[in-house]
Amino acid sequence: MGHSQMDPNAAIFQLSPDIFLLILKHLALHDKFLLSHTCKAFRHSTYHDWDSEISRLSSSDRVGFWAGLAYTLPDYWACPKCCKLHLINTSDVPATLYRQQLIPCQADISRGIGTEMYSIHHHHIQFALKLSRLCKHQQYLGALMKPYTDTRISLLNPLTDSYTAEPNIITKQFILREEWNISNDTSTTLPLFPENGTFHMPVCPHLGLTSSGLASSRMRKKWDAERLQLRHKMTELEELTLFKEMTLIEDGIAFAFRFPGNWIYNSCLRCPTDIGIIVSADERKVTVRAWHNFGVEGSPMGTNWRVHVADPSQAWATLGSYMDYTHRSVRTLWMEDISDETKSKAQTGILGRKLH
Structure with a gap:
């Protein structure tokens, strides 16, 4: 300049x-x-x-300084690892293999929970918000906002599972909708969540299946809750409350099997993530959706981002990052942004229930 x-x-x-x-x-x-x-x-x-x-400056304020500079520069993003501005690389998108090698310092600035081929990083979100505001690099913006789908045949035939990620910018906020589907299209009676399967569902750092079977996933989280209880000297009631919080997905799926054909809605209690679960009327398919709100432009050290990031040094349900928000607000924001025609189709025949 x-x-x-x-x-x-x-x-x-x-x-x-x-x-x-x-x-x-x-x-x-x-x-x-x-x-x-x-x-x-x-x-x-x-x-x-x-x-x-x-x-x-403190390390957090130093990263905030570079993020503030990047706000006005369409060709740069702020890296929290080396506290520098990195030049835009239009090959670096969430669905890129070996994406970390595309970053000069090879910093991992992802959510840290992805087992899918789609991994959203902080700079992907910031570039999307910034480029939509500045109307620059529109081809790259399109690549960042491109929906992603991956369908696989399970190791346990005849099950199939699929994953879809769909980003959107609504009222200057970056919203990501994820969807997991497990289906059995044959006449066999193989359960959708077999205990000897290898399916994982990392909905957010605080919710998700840690193994294919609902019972084994609950057991692992029970061990986590017990370790956290000892580490933080919790009361039995506090441990039980934490365990119920950790198993909202397992409870939601079990509840959805009791009411097939109806949506069961809930929300993460720690990050801006709303969830919806439905089991088909014939009980051969289950769909889990998650709507995440990553907020507006900001520093990678800010709460809007950190609350969505798993801490590898902690048990998966850490007692750290927490962000209060209005439950159902992310899903509502998404639904309000789609067309009336699509909205009416999405809501036809669906009964929303709140899981307690």
């Missing part, structure tokens, strides 16, 4: 020095940095020893 001469008659230079300095005082550091590169007048009025100033 080069310096240029600004018109001395510009309105901002007609302000009194006190008001002008008051405005500068309330600017974020990254805004002052950008302002200092616009003209000589602003360079002098916003002078800082930038290297020294940035080095004194």
Whole structure:
């Protein structure tokens, strides 16, 4: 960014020095940095020893500084690992194999829960929001927002399972809808969730199947709850409450089998994720949907992102990141954004139930 001469008659230079300095005082550091590169007048009025100033920031604020710079730069994104701006790479999309090798410092900035071929990273979300706002790199934006589907034959024939991811930007927020389907299209009586299967469903860091069978998934989470109870000196009631929270998916699937053909809705209690579960009337197919709200543009250190990220150093249900939100709001936002025709079809014959 080069310096240029600004018109001395510009309105901002007609302000009194006190008001002008008051405005500068309330600017974020990254805004002052950008302002200092616009003209000589602003360079002098916003002078800082930038290297020294940035080095004194906390690690979180330092990442926030670079994220603030990236907000206005369509070709760059802020990396929390090396605290630098990385140049755009239009080959780097959520469905890319070996995507980590496309990042200069090979930072893993994904949710950390993906076992699917589709892995959304923080910079994917930020680029999508930014490029839709700046109307730049529209071909890359299209690639970032492209829906993804993967259908597989289970190792336990005749079961098949599929995964679909569909991103959307609604009211300047990045919303991701994921869907898992398990089906048995034959006349055999093989259960949809066999205990000896290998199917996993990482809905969010706090909800999901940890193994194919509902009973074995519950058992693993029971062990996790017991370890957390010992580590954090919980009461028996607190441990039981945590276990019920951890097994909302298992409970939801079991409840859906009691009412086939009807949607069962619930929400994660820790991150902005709404879920819907339905078992077909013939009980040969189960669908689990999740709607995630990753929020508006911001730093990878911000709550909007961190609350969706699994911590590999903790048990899967960590007592850390938590974000209060209105349950059902993400699903409602998604439904309000689709056409009336699609909405009426989606709602026909569906009974929404709240699982308690």
